[in-house]
Amino acid sequence: MSLKLDLVVASRTLAEHGVIDAYGHASARSDKDPQRYFMARNVAPELVTEADILEYDLESNPIDADGRPVYHERFIHGEIYKKRPEVMAIVHNHSHAVIPFACTGVPLQPIFHMSAFIGLGVPGWDIRDAQKGSDMLVRSAYLGEHLARALGKHPAVLMRGHGSTVVAENIQRAVGRSIYLDVNARMQQQAMALAKGERTVVYMDEEEVAANVSWQNYERAWDLWKRKVLAAL
Amino acid sequence: MSLKLDLVVASRTLAEHGVIDAYGHASARSDKDPQRYFMARNVAPELVTEADILEYDLESNPIDADGRPVYHERFIHGEIYKKRPEVMAIVHNHSHAVIPFACTGVPLQPIFHMSAFIGLGVPGWDIRDAQKGSDMLVRSAYLGEHLARALGKHPAVLMRGHGSTVVAENIQRAVGRSIYLDVNARMQQQAMALAKGERTVVYMDEEEVAANVSWQNYERAWDLWKRKVLAAL
Amino acid sequence: MSLKLDLVVASRTLAEHGVIDAYGHASARSDKDPQRYFMARNVAPELVTEADILEYDLESNPIDADGRPVYHERFIHGEIYKKRPEVMAIVHNHSHAVIPFACTGVPLQPIFHMSAFIGLGVPGWDIRDAQKGSDMLVRSAYLGEHLARALGKHPAVLMRGHGSTVVAENIQRAVGRSIYLDVNARMQQQAMALAKGERTVVYMDEEEVAANVSWQNYERAWDLWKRKVLAAL
Amino acid sequence: MSLKLDLVVASRTLAEHGVIDAYGHASARSDKDPQRYFMARNVAPELVTEADILEYDLESNPIDADGRPVYHERFIHGEIYKKRPEVMAIVHNHSHAVIPFACTGVPLQPIFHMSAFIGLGVPGWDIRDAQKGSDMLVRSAYLGEHLARALGKHPAVLMRGHGSTVVAENIQRAVGRSIYLDVNARMQQQAMALAKGERTVVYMDEEEVAANVSWQNYERAWDLWKRKVLAAL
Numbered sequence: 001m002s003l004k005l006d007l008v009v010a011s012r013t014l015a016e017h018g019v020i021d022a023y024g025h026a027s028a029r030s031d032k033d034p035q036r037y038f039m040a041r042n043v044a045p046e047l048v049t050e051a052d053i054l055e056y057d058l059e060s061n062p063i064d065a066d067g068r069p070v071y072h073e074r075f076i077h078g079e080i081y082k083k084r085p086e087v088m089a090i091v092h093n094h095s096h097a098v099i100p101f102a103c104t105g106v107p108l109q110p111i112f113h114m115s116a117f118i119g120l121g122v123p124g125w126d127i128r129d130a131q132k133g134s135d136m137l138v139r140s141a142y143l144g145e146h147l148a149r150a151l152g153k154h155p156a157v158l159m160r161g162h163g164s165t166v167v168a169e170n171i172q173r174a175v176g177r178s179i180y181l182d183v184n185a186r187m188q189q190q191a192m193a194l195a196k197g198e199r200t201v202v203y204m205d206e207e208e209v210a211a212n213v214s215w216q217n218y219e220r221a222w223d224l225w226k227r228k229v230l231a232a233l
Numbered sequence: 234m235s236l237k238l239d240l241v242v243a244s245r246t247l248a249e250h251g252v253i254d255a256y257g258h259a260s261a262r263s264d265k266d267p268q269r270y271f272m273a274r275n276v277a278p279e280l281v282t283e284a285d286i287l288e289y290d291l292e293s294n295p296i297d298a299d300g301r302p303v304y305h306e307r308f309i310h311g312e313i314y315k316k317r318p319e320v321m322a323i324v325h326n327h328s329h330a331v332i333p334f335a336c337t338g339v340p341l342q343p344i345f346h347m348s349a350f351i352g353l354g355v356p357g358w359d360i361r362d363a364q365k366g367s368d369m370l371v372r373s374a375y376l377g378e379h380l381a382r383a384l385g386k387h388p389a390v391l392m393r394g395h396g397s398t399v400v401a402e403n404i405q406r407a408v409g410r411s412i413y414l415d416v417n418a419r420m421q422q423q424a425m426a427l428a429k430g431e432r433t434v435v436y437m438d439e440e441e442v443a444a445n446v447s448w449q450n451y452e453r454a455w456d457l458w459k460r461k462v463l464a465a466l
Numbered sequence: 467m468s469l470k471l472d473l474v475v476a477s478r479t480l481a482e483h484g485v486i487d488a489y490g491h492a493s494a495r496s497d498k499d500p501q502r503y504f505m506a507r508n509v510a511p512e513l514v515t516e517a518d519i520l521e522y523d524l525e526s527n528p529i530d531a532d533g534r535p536v537y538h539e540r541f542i543h544g545e546i547y548k549k550r551p552e553v554m555a556i557v558h559n560h561s562h563a564v565i566p567f568a569c570t571g572v573p574l575q576p577i578f579h580m581s582a583f584i585g586l587g588v589p590g591w592d593i594r595d596a597q598k599g600s601d602m603l604v605r606s607a608y609l610g611e612h613l614a615r616a617l618g619k620h621p622a623v624l625m626r627g628h629g630s631t632v633v634a635e636n637i638q639r640a641v642g643r644s645i646y647l648d649v650n651a652r653m654q655q656q657a658m659a660l661a662k663g664e665r666t667v668v669y670m671d672e673e674e675v676a677a678n679v680s681w682q683n684y685e686r687a688w689d690l691w692k693r694k695v696l697a698a699l
Numbered sequence: 700m701s702l703k704l705d706l707v708v709a710s711r712t713l714a715e716h717g718v719i720d721a722y723g724h725a726s727a728r729s730d731k732d733p734q735r736y737f738m739a740r741n742v743a744p745e746l747v748t749e750a751d752i753l754e755y756d757l758e759s760n761p762i763d764a765d766g767r768p769v770y771h772e773r774f775i776h777g778e779i780y781k782k783r784p785e786v787m788a789i790v791h792n793h794s795h796a797v798i799p800f801a802c803t804g805v806p807l808q809p810i811f812h813m814s815a816f817i818g819l820g821v822p823g824w825d826i827r828d829a830q831k832g833s834d835m836l837v838r839s840a841y842l843g844e845h846l847a848r849a850l851g852k853h854p855a856v857l858m859r860g861h862g863s864t865v866v867a868e869n870i871q872r873a874v875g876r877s878i879y880l881d882v883n884a885r886m887q888q889q890a891m892a893l894a895k896g897e898r899t900v901v902y903m904d905e906e907e908v909a910a911n912v913s914w915q916n917y918e919r920a921w922d923l924w925k926r927k928v929l930a931a932l
Contacts, residue, residue, distance in 0.1 A: 022454035023347070044457035096416060099345055100424035104432045112798050112860050113835035114722070126435070133440035135448070136346035161345050161437050183795060189427060191799035194888060199803045202825070204860050207832035215834070221721035224743035255687035256580070277690035329649060332578055333657035337665045359668070366673035368681070369579035394578050394670050422660060488920035489813070510923035562882060565811055566890035570898045592901070599906035601914070602812035627811050627903050655893060 003028050003038055004053040006171045012232070013225040014091065015046035017179050024093035024163070027077040028171050030055065037081055042069040049233075058082050059141065072137050075144030076165055083148045087167045089174035094163035097185035102158035108184065109203040111191060115184035116216060117155045117177050119209030125150035126160040136162050156181060175225070176218030236261050236271055237286040239404045245465070246458040247324065248279035250412050257326035257396070260310040261404050263288065270314055275302040282466075291315050292374065305370050308377030309398055316381045320400045322407035327396035330418035335391035341417065342436040344424060348417035349449060350388045350410050352442030358383035359393040369395050389414060408458070409451030469494050469504055470519040472637045478698070479691040480557065481512035483645050490559035490629070493543040494637050496521065503547055508535040515699075524548050525607065538603050541610030542631055549614045553633045555640035560629035563651035568624035574650065575669040577657060581650035582682060583621045583643050585675030591616035592626040602628050622647060641691070642684030702727050702737055703752040705870045711931070712924040713790065714745035716878050723792040723862070726776040727870050729754065736780055741768040748932075757781050758840065771836050774843030775864055782847045786866045788873035793862035796884035801857035807883065808902040810890060814883035815915060816854045816876050818908030824849035825859040835861050855880060874924070875917030 010026040027039035040052045041062075054070065055063040060078035062070050077090050101108050102124060110118040127134050130146035138144050147165065151157040155177060156166040166181060168174035191201045204212070243259040260272035273285045274295075287303065288296040293311035295303050310323050334341050335357060343351040360367050363379035371377050380398065384390040388410060389399040399414060401407035424434045437445070476492040493505035506518045507528075520536065521529040526544035528536050543556050567574050568590060576584040593600050596612035604610050613631065617623040621643060622632040632647060634640035657667045670678070709725040726738035739751045740761075753769065754762040759777035761769050776789050800807050801823060809817040826833050829845035837843050846864065850856040854876060855865040865880060867873035890900045903911070 022451075022457045042453060044453055047457060047460065094345065094347065096420055097423070099420050100427050100434075103344055103420075103424050103435050104428045105435075106427045106432065110860075111802055112793065112862070114793065116835070128438075128441075133438075133444055135444035136349070136437065136441055160435055161343075161441070163345070187795055187798050187802075189423060190796070190888060191802050193426065193892065194799050194805050195803045199805065201799075202802050202804075202859055204835065205827075205832075208827075208835055208860070211832055211834035218721075220741060220743055224721045224746060227746065255684075255690045275686060277686055280690060280693065327578065327580065329653055330656070332653050333660050333667075336577055336653075336657050336668050337661045338668075339660050339665065361671075361674075366671075366677055368677035369582070369670065369674055393668055394576075394674070396578070422656060426659065488917075488923045508919060510919055513923060513926065560811065560813065562886055563889070565886050566893050566900075569810055569886075569890050569901050570894045571901075572893050572898065594904075594907075599904075599910055601910035602815070602903065602907055626901055627809075627907070629811070655889060659892065 002050075003031055003171070004050045007038060007040070007053055008048050008050055008233075009226050009229045010089075010091070010171050010175045011040065011045035011048040012229045013175055014093065014178060015044075016228075017182075019095045019178050019182055020045050020093045024091070025071055025073070026091045026171070026174065027089065029081055029088045034085065036063070037077055039071070039074065039077060041065065042071050060144070072139050075141050076138045076147060079141060079144030079148040080151060080165070080167060084167065086169055089168050089171040091166045091174045091178040092163065093166070093178055095178070095182040095185075097182050097189065098158065098164050099162075100189070101185055102160050102162070102164065108158070108181070109188060110209055111184050111188045111201070111203055113204065113208075113212050115177070115180035116204055116209045116212035118181065118184055119204055119206065120213060121154045122156045122158060123150055123152065123154055124158045124160060127162070128160075170217070172218055172222035173216070176216075176221055235283075236264055236404070237283045240271060240273070240286055241281050241283055241466075242459050242462045243322075243324070243404050243408045244273065244278035244281040245462045246408055247326065247411060248277075249461075250415075252328045252411050252415055253278050253326045257324070258304055258306070259324045259404070259407065260322065262314055262321045267318065269296070270310055272304070272307065272310060274298065275304050293377070305372050308374050309371045309380060312374060312377030312381040313384060313398070313400060317400065319402060322401050322404040324399045324407045324411040325396065326399070326411055328411070328415040328418075330415050330422065331391065331397050332395075333422070334418055335393050335395070335397065341391070341414070342421060343442055344417050344421045344434070344436055346437065346441075346445050348410070348413035349437055349442045349445035351414065351417055352437055352439065353446060354387045355389045355391060356383055356385065356387055357391045357393060360395070361393075403450070405451055405455035406449070409449070409454055468516075469497055469637070470516045473504060473506070473519055474514050474516055474699075475692050475695045476555075476557070476637050476641045477506065477511035477514040478695045479641055480559065480644060481510075482694070483648075485561045485644050485648055486511050486559045490557070491537055491539070492557045492637070492640065493555065495547055495554045500551065502529070503543055505537070505540065505543060507531065508537050526610070538605050541607050542604045542613060545607060545610030545614040546617060546631070546633060550633065552635060555634050555637040557632045557640045557644040558629065559632070559644055561644070561648040561651075563648050563655065564624065564630050565628075566655070567651055568626050568628070568630065574624070574647070575654060576675055577650050577654045577667070577669055579670065579674075579678050581643070581646035582670055582675045582678035584647065584650055585670055585672065586679060587620045588622045588624060589616055589618065589620055590624045590626060593628070594626075636683070638684055638688035639682070642682075642687055701749070702730055702870070703749045706737060706739070706752055707747050707749055707932075708925050708928045709788075709790070709870050709874045710739065710744035710747040711928045712874055713792065713877060714743075715927070716881075718794045718877050718881055719744050719792045723790070724770055724772070725790045725870070725873065726788065728780055728787045733784065735762070736776055738770070738773065738776060740764065741770050759843070771838050774840050775837045775846060778840060778843030778847040779850060779864070779866060783866065785868060788867050788870040790865045790873045790877040791862065792865070792877055794877070794881040794884075796881050796888065797857065797863050798861075799888070800884055801859050801861070801863065807857070807880070808887060809908055810883050810887045810900070810902055812903065812907075812911050814876070814879035815903055815908045815911035817880065817883055818903055818905065819912060820853045821855045821857060822849055822851065822853055823857045823859060826861070827859075869916070871918070871921035872916050875915075875920055
């Protein structure tokens with residue numbers, strides 16, 4: 001399956017799971033030229049078809065837009081691809097359970113094995129540290145680079161008042177991580193409420209995280225998601 | 234697309250998102266006569282077709298009802314259009330996450346950029362201040378005017394024991410605001426629970442609100458919603 | 467529309483709203499003989515058709531079952547119809563948001579006008595007061611009568627470890643009350659969490675309740691539900 | 700209906716109820732040879748057809764895989780079938796409401812009659828007690844046996860950082876228990892939040908549990924689930 005079709009599957013699967021609504025976007029680095037990436041033109045993710053996928057350079061200029069409008073926040077993708085050569089796919093989203101963590105600074109921790117990657121660290125980012133009085137959008141290479149620095153070597157970064165950005169070595173992993181980041185946030189909030197400061201919430205430990213992250217590619221899930229999207233197309 | 238068709242899209246989109254059920258209504262000021270507005274006859278929003286849309290004067294008398302029953306609470310719309318010449322669209326709804334704020338007086342605050350308009354202030358209104366022993370419905374011009382005064386220059390007003398009313402300069406903005414008001418309420422409640430009085434929930438600041446509200450028209454979302462409703466019709 | 471078809475609409479609407487799953491049942495007193503009521507044979511509510519509706523006497527004996535199995539808990543219905551001549555319809559359900567109130571004794575209160583009837587009082591019932599060591603089901607006229615006494619003159623009764631039973635003067639009102647009882651429970655729980663004992667949750671007052679309950683028949687909603695069920699049949 | 704078709708119904712019903720997503724699996728002991736059990740090849744449960752169901756011995760070796768990959772965690776099933784001759788069906792799942800209990804040690808208790816079996820005791824298991832630094836998966840007979848010991852004579856066991864495993868004397872009971880375990884967890888969390896340590900949450904008592912568990916086979920629900928899956932196939 002082509003990278004473009006993978007991005008169609010990714011976009012529609014994220015919408016189906018409520019991780020993105022009309023906003024948010026998934027990209028993949030080109031398998032032919034590491035200085036290029038693929039992402040849709042400005043369109044709601046659940047409407048994306050292969051014909052909507054454009055190629056961008058790492059300055060986030062579209063190569064073949066033919067005048068079609070592009071996402072204002074494409075710089076999130078270009079600037080991360082510049083700094084992280086091993087990253088091959090990125091998802092930016094506003095998933096609802098995650099934002100309360102982004103706005104309070106309560107650290108996300110890995111509550112079950114499907115979201116073990118959280119144990120690699122999920123830092124926060126406040127756009128105000130880069131630009132005061134913004135409209136919250138990552139509208140420039142400057143802001144994208146600032147966000148990419150906050151992400152550092154981690155698999156995801158929370159964006160205060162906005163959402164999160166998740167990265168991985170391939171598309172299916174970026175999609176799986178985005179879905180289970182949201183699931184983890186909901187379950188962690190519930191566990192913290194149950195524990196009420198009287199009990200300890202037991203998270204995965206470092207060794208467990210390392211043992212799981214090394215292979216977790218969400219293969220069985222990706223197979224399911226792909227079938228469902230292709231059947232609906 | 235005509236205003237009437239826009240109202241069909243608005244009504245069905247609000248129902249699809251659970252912001253309204255069989256109750257609640259969306260209206261738009263006429264683009265030909267600012268002393269008139271359009272709104273459906275008395276029918277559940279998810280059933281509305283163009284043929285159901287009636288024209289009302291600002292006293293909320295239907296012009297072309299032909300005996301068809303109209304909403305008891307049409308005065309919400311007429312009285313706000315009178316006081317707010319720049320308002321071109323209004324949504325009245327009972328969205329579930331918002332009512333707990335209306336009944337406790339906990340102020341809604343903008344927790345993410347999609348609901349930045351909340352930073353313009355969302356006052357509360359208690360029908361008891363206008364009429365004791367009511368059935369809670371805004372059944373008269375007197376009650377509508379009282380509510381419109383509580384709304385003031387703000388984008389929305391919470392109604393104790395009832396729901397909320399949201400206004401905007403166009404239909405798509407009124408719909409987007411209504412949907413994200415509900416999303417914001419859920420996320421704010423979760424953030425407050427996470428913070429437990431020990432951490433601060435960081436909301437958008439005034440400058441950020443101003444920078445976002447100036448352009449936020451929910452364009453990409455409206456394009457999606459419109460396509461889905463038109464495909465289903 | 468016949469009472470039997472009304473019960474089909476009621477059963478499927480309650481299932482569609484998640485108020486009942488495979489369990490729970492709706493009944494209506496016969497419009498020809500007040501000593502009789504109609505209710506489905508033992509079948510999941512979302513599968514009910516007119517052919518499944520049986521007639522029962524007030525001892526809850528089926529008249530025309532032809533060997534088809536009936537609900538164990540039919541006595542809930544028969545015993546309430548005996549004690550409450552004005553009651554014409556009853557819904558027994560396990561809706562999820564209500565059971566935590568039934569198991570803690572926290573009183574339900576009317577948080578918005580769609581569930582004003584809660585202001586008429588919703589008492590609790592513990593089967594243990596009638597029979598120790600039961601399997602929790604209302605399997606006998608004895609238990610049904612005990613429950614009916616706890617219900618008294620109220621519109622609903624909460625059943626500890628089980629669910630609730632809702633009554634009304636017609637089917638559509640019983641269905642609307644069942645749906646909004648669940649909505650009210652969720653919103654009340656959220657409002658209480660928001661208030662945290664530091665703020666007051668403002669509920670509808672007695673006068674407001676009386677003004678609303680006098681006419682609230684969920685007409686617009688019933689029209690919607692009926693259309694959707696009939697279209698699906 | 701054959702055991703294989705029952706497993707198709709079970710798998711798709713669990714997915715439909717959100718108890719499993721792409722992960723989790725249902726098995727049934729062979730009705731011909733108690734040393735054998737049936738379970739799908741490595742595939743997402745909502746895609747399972749009869750052709751995907753393989754036979755395994757109690758060492759969890761597939762008999763007829765023909766090279767098709769199998770679930771890593773099949774040892775959960777084989778090791779429990781070894782220790783519990785009366786167990787005829789097993790469901791392993793990651794249902795979201797249950798994991799917060801597994802990670803905090805707050806005991807699950809039976810809050811309503813549909814989940815009375817919880818009153819038979821639902822112990823917890825931490826994989827760390829068997830193997831440090833695992834990837835959390837039950838990938839060996841050693842881990843499966845360790846889990847089976849923690850399960851003991853109980854109907855379910857919670858797995859820290861992972862999910863739960865539910866057993867029963869037949870498939871429909873294992874499916875019903877899995878669904879209502881999740882419902883119970885959500886309602887118990889809400890009841891505990893409502894009670895806030897100031898009120899008591901009243902659970903089913905031992906006698907009530909015993910009276911209910913003796914017959915509860917989720918018959919009406921199974922009939923519904925079967926019809927829906929067969930209609931969709």
